[in-house]
Amino acid sequence: MKCAIILAGGKGTRMKAECPKVMCEVLFEPMIYYVVKAVKEAGAEDICVITGYKHEIVEGYLKDLDATICTALQEPQLGTGHAVMQAGEFIARHRDDEILILNGDGPLMDAETINKAYDYHKNNDNSITLISAIVDDTNGIGHIKRDENGVLLRIVEHKDANDEEKKINESNAGCYWFNGADLEYALSKVTNNNAQNEYYLTDTLEILINEGKNAGAYVVENSEVILGANDRKQLNGLNTIMRKNINTKLMVGGVDIPCTDGVMIGMDVEIGANTQILPNTIIIGKTKIGDNCTIGPNTYIDNSTVGNDVILDNCKILDSTIEDGVDCGPFVKVRANSVLKKGVHIGNFVEVKNSVVGEGSKSAHLTYIGDSDVGSDVNFGCGTVTCNYDGKNKARCKIGNGAFIGCNTNLIAPVEVGDMAYIAAGSTITDNIPAKALSVARAKQVNKEGWVDVKKPYKEKK
Ligand code: UD1
Ligand code: CA
Numbered sequence: 028m029k030c031a032i033i034l035a036g037g038k039g040t041r042m043k044a045e046c047p048k049v050m051c052e053v054l055f056e057p058m059i060y061y062v063v064k065a066v067k068e069a070g071a072e073d074i075c076v077i078t079g080y081k082h083e084i085v086e087g088y089l090k091d092l093d094a095t096i097c098t099a100l101q102e103p104q105l106g107t108g109h110a111v112m113q114a115g116e117f118i119a120r121h122r123d124d125e126i127l128i129l130n131g132d133g134p135l136m137d138a139e140t141i142n143k144a145y146d147y148h149k150n151n152d153n154s155i156t157l158i159s160a161i162v163d164d165t166n167g168i169g170h171i172k173r174d175e176n177g178v179l180l181r182i183v184e185h186k187d188a189n190d191e192e193k194k195i196n197e198s199n200a201g202c203y204w205f206n207g208a209d210l211e212y213a214l215s216k217v218t219n220n221n222a223q224n225e226y227y228l229t230d231t232l233e234i235l236i237n238e239g240k241n242a243g244a245y246v247v248e249n250s251e252v253i254l255g256a257n258d259r260k261q262l263n264g265l266n267t268i269m270r271k272n273i274n275t276k277l278m279v280g281g282v283d284i285p286c287t288d289g290v291m292i293g294m295d296v297e298i299g300a301n302t303q304i305l306p307n308t309i310i311i312g313k314t315k316i317g318d319n320c321t322i323g324p325n326t327y328i329d330n331s332t333v334g335n336d337v338i339l340d341n342c343k344i345l346d347s348t349i350e351d352g353v354d355c356g357p358f359v360k361v362r363a364n365s366v367l368k369k370g371v372h373i374g375n376f377v378e379v380k381n382s383v384v385g386e387g388s389k390s391a392h393l394t395y396i397g398d399s400d401v402g403s404d405v406n407f408g409c410g411t412v413t414c415n416y417d418g419k420n421k422a423r424c425k426i427g428n429g430a431f432i433g434c435n436t437n438l439i440a441p442v443e444v445g446d447m448a449y450i451a452a453g454s455t456i457t458d459n460i461p462a463k464a465l466s467v468a469r470a471k472q473v474n475k476e477g478w479v480d481v482k483k484p485y486k487e488k489k
Pocket of ligand 1: 037182
């Protein structure tokens with residue numbers, strides 16, 4: 028059985044963040060999100076996360092993400108080895124299993140790499156297999172020390188390394204496979220006799236080698252996967268790499284991104300072929316977009332489903348469904364489980380909230396449709412407002428098929444407009460309107476002729 032321990036106890040001082048480091052975001056998801064995802068994809072059946080600094084934030088997040096993940100608290104935080112020691116019960120439970128241990132601040136590590144390292148680990152009957160990479164920037168890394176024949180000796184942390192060791196450009200990824208029983212043994216021997224007075228997990232390598240156990244390093248081809256982030260600049264670097272990787276994968280799949288500037292697409296987003304994504308567009312969450320759409324510029328979509336042949340120009344779409352052939356924008360907001368059915372047109376400065384808008388209905392400008400059930404082929408005049416909130420409670424409006432809502436209409440919810448009813452412009456509708464009726468709900472116009480000459484309501488010129 029495969030299982031995993033994720034290290035997430037550190038504060039991440041250099042991030043200068045309010046949250047623990049692993050909660051700092053890459054493409055709008057905390058770094059630990061990607062680590063958990065990779066570990067699960069790699070087949071880990073039991074996962075333990077070590078928490079420490081502001082542990083309640085990480086615990087709360089994990090509970091929502093996957094309630095089967097257990098946590099172990101590390102307080103105070105005395106190093107990566109000390110962190111793993113807190114998972115004593117978990118390790119004892121998995122003495123006969125292979126345990127993956129990895130840093131929670133390395134979101135680019137993927138299931139493929141983890142599994143290749145696992146195969147290498149099993150094929151060589153290793154007690155410990157670490158993942159390493161050849162890197163350009165050796166600052167702050169754990170240097171992999173080998174003898175003249177390339178046989179692994181130990182890991183030297185940058186702060187403990189002499190000038191010669193600092194030149195070693197093979198870096199420890201912070202991702203290891205251990206045999207459970209051997210891990211348990213090695214941890215019992217780790218001390219804090221080093222430059223940082225910390226219990227280093229990395230010392231387990233030398234401990235196991237000295238015991239005559241098999242140890243190996245799986246060297247990755249693409250050194251990007253081992254990158255972590257200790258500060259905001261590195262976090263930006265991770266965003267750039269992940270963004271590029273996701274955009275490239277989408278383009279290979281037929282998505283047209285003529286200019287990737289400002290295009291940030293999350294890892295779980297699906298987009299169909301021939302859809303065009305224009306600059307400054309952010310698409311995240313569990314969003315699915317069909318074929319032949321034009322999305323953007325300046326569009327934000329979170330957790331929504333978009334059909335085929337849809338145009339979203341300068342829109343914000345949250346937790347909603349946009350069906351085939353819908354045309355939205357510019358400057359449109361659709362939110363809170365709204366559904367725009369086939370062929371709907373929503374134009375500039377229109378907001379739709381918690382509403383269903385039926386097939387072919389149109390709201391071209393300056394309108395608020397909130398808590399409403401709108402039929403098909405409804406025409407909203409400019410400036411229609413559903414008055415859905417009385418200061419205490421929300422209520423719904425129901426608008427029948429083919430209804431015509433004149434400009435500047437207020438619909439005071441709860442209210443129903445019948446099929447094919449017409450509402451005169453400027454009406455404030457408080458009562459239900461029967462099908463095919465015309466409703467006029469406004470003061471009658473009065474013209475007072477000559478009023479200005481009589482009243483002289485202006486300052487007279489001298
Ligand atoms: C660690 C490795 C280093 C490797 C590097 C790769 C050690 C001693 N060094 O160094 O060889 O090259 O990762 O990124 O392991 N954490 C805890 N509790 C603690 C300390 C850390 O949970 O007491 C967690 C952190 O939240 C983080 C992870 O462990 O997710 C790594 O800690 P960090 O301090 O960033 O280790 P590095 O110095 O980068
Ligand atoms: Ca680190």
